[in-house]
Amino acid sequence: MSRLAIDGGSPVRETPYPRGRGIELVDGEEIAGVTKVLEAKALFRYAYGALGTSDGVEAGLRERFRVPHALAVSSGTAGLYTALLALGVCAGDEVIVPAVTFVATVNAVVAARAVPVFAEVDESLTLDPASVEANLTPRTRAVVPVHLDNVAADLDPLLEVARRAGISVLEDAAQAAGVTYRGVPVGGIGDAGVLSFQQGKNITCGEGGAVLTTDQSVYERAAQFHDQGGQFVTATGSREHTAGVPTLGMNLRMTELAAAVLDVQLGRLDNVVTSCREHARTIRTATTGLGLRWRRMPDADGEGGSLMYFVSSPKLADRHAAALRAEGIPAGRMYDGMPVYLNQAVVDRRTVWADGCPFHCAHHPTNHRYGPGLCPRSEDLFGRSVIIGVSPVMTARDCADVALALHKVTAQLGD
Numbered sequence: 001m002s003r004l005a006i007d008g009g010s011p012v013r014e015t016p017y018p019r020g021r022g023i024e025l026v027d028g029e030e031i032a033g034v035t036k037v038l039e040a041k042a043l044f045r046y047a048y049g050a051l052g053t054s055d056g057v058e059a060g061l062r063e064r065f066r067v068p069h070a071l072a073v074s075s076g077t078a079g080l081y082t083a084l085l086a087l088g089v090c091a092g093d094e095v096i097v098p099a100v101t102f103v104a105t106v107n108a109v110v111a112a113r114a115v116p117v118f119a120e121v122d123e124s125l126t127l128d129p130a131s132v133e134a135n136l137t138p139r140t141r142a143v144v145p146v147h148l149d150n151v152a153a154d155l156d157p158l159l160e161v162a163r164r165a166g167i168s169v170l171e172d173a174a175q176a177a178g179v180t181y182r183g184v185p186v187g188g189i190g191d192a193g194v195l196s197f198q199q200g201k202n203i204t205c206g207e208g209g210a211v212l213t214t215d216q217s218v219y220e221r222a223a224q225f226h227d228q229g230g231q232f233v234t235a236t237g238s239r240e241h242t243a244g245v246p247t248l249g250m251n252l253r254m255t256e257l258a259a260a261v262l263d264v265q266l267g268r269l270d271n272v273v274t275s276c277r278e279h280a281r282t283i284r285t286a287t288t289g290l291g292l293r294w295r296r297m298p299d300a301d302g303e304g305g306s307l308m309y310f311v312s313s314p315k316l317a318d319r320h321a322a323a324l325r326a327e328g329i330p331a332g333r334m335y336d337g338m339p340v341y342l343n344q345a346v347v348d349r350r351t352v353w354a355d356g357c358p359f360h361c362a363h364h365p366t367n368h369r370y371g372p373g374l375c376p377r378s379e380d381l382f383g384r385s386v387i388i389g390v391s392p393v394m395t396a397r398d399c400a401d402v403a404l405a406l407h408k409v410t411a412q413l414g415d
């Protein structure tokens with residue numbers, strides 16, 4: 001086997017590699033959609049002469065995700081924040097989140113002034129239902145399964161634990177639009193679900209998100225909250241969601257420009273997910289003989305194309321990622337292989353609020369502490385994981401290059 005590129009050998013490839021998902025497919029259709037909105041001079045959803053683009057996106061989301069209610073919002077984080085409040089999460093409540101996720105999941109919980117409680121992930125790198133159960137207390141109000149990197153969390157047992165405990169399930173499907181669990185799109189299975197359309201996601205409008213729910217009252221509260229509490233009952237346009245008594249709220253609305261891009265991207269979602277799934281499978285099949293320990297998938301039929309595997313130590317995971325990158329393959333260590341509770345702001349329980357809520361709150365005393373050893377299994381598993389990027393526009397040659405690089409790196413470094 002030839003010398004590794006990281007040791008001075010020739011790399012498997014020197015040509016650039018496609019990295020993005022939906023963003024790679026942007027073409028004249030998205031440009032035409034944005035142009036139409038600009039020509040109408042109605043960039044705001046409720047402007048005079050607005051084209052109803054955000055309304056159209058919500059209709060498309062309802063159909064594609066098979067839910068009766070969908071709300072377009074300004075980001076996935078805004079969606080999580082809105083959904084938590086709409087589900088009734090209050091200051092001082094506990095919300096169970098996985099040890100492995102992007103910090104946005106935690107930020108939304110803290111923004112709602114609730115206390116994040118971290119549960120273990122298993123070999124799927126998604127929430128372990130037994131650990132959720134073990135972390136329940138009388139203050140637990142909700143659990144947030146995160147469908148990390150296009151793999152669905154094991155929702156059936158999670159829903160069962162939540163139902164028994166009488167808590168809400170908010171799916172964080174930011175990284176998994178179009179992924180299915182038992183044939184149903186994730187995001188539309190729990191009490192509420194959230195998608196992200198930030199640039200790196202399966203489909204994108206730069207920044208954007210959506211709240212999905214089957215519960216009309218959750219939808220109404222979310223719609224009202226995200227639009228200044230529904231204060232605009234006399235405004236023009238179609239603010240149908242302002243039927244209730246106005247409250248105080250926020251502005252977390254999507255713009256018509258973003259909606260115009262998203263409207264086109266939504267039509268590309270099936271292609272993105274199917275292509276990425278095929279590419280990931282091709283690469284796993286081509287490397288079967290290596291015996292790589294791929295992450296477990298609670299429902300492999302519905303994955304959206306994820307390539308994450310475990311090696312024997314964090315040090316070796318660093319070396320695998322660096323060696324693959326040197327070969328020209330987009331590999332890495334997701335979130336540096338660290339559980340989110342080791343983020344220094346979480347460890348220090350540092351927020352922007354002067355009163356220290358929810359961590360140092362006079363009204364809702366809590367003694368939660370975050371640091372190494374909190375979820376040892378998650379630390380071990382995630383610490384030994386390597387991720388390889390998958391894109392819908394990868395060619396057969398790109399897939400073959402990944403497989404070749406995996407053979408080369410594994411042969412030299414072991415696993």
Ligand SMILES: Cc1ncc(COP(=O)(O)O)c(C=O)c1O
Binds near residue numbers: 172174175198
């Ligand atoms: C798991 C997870 N949740 C939430 C978010 C937040 O989405 P956004 O960036 O649209 O606010 C992200 C974004 O990367 C994410 O990965």
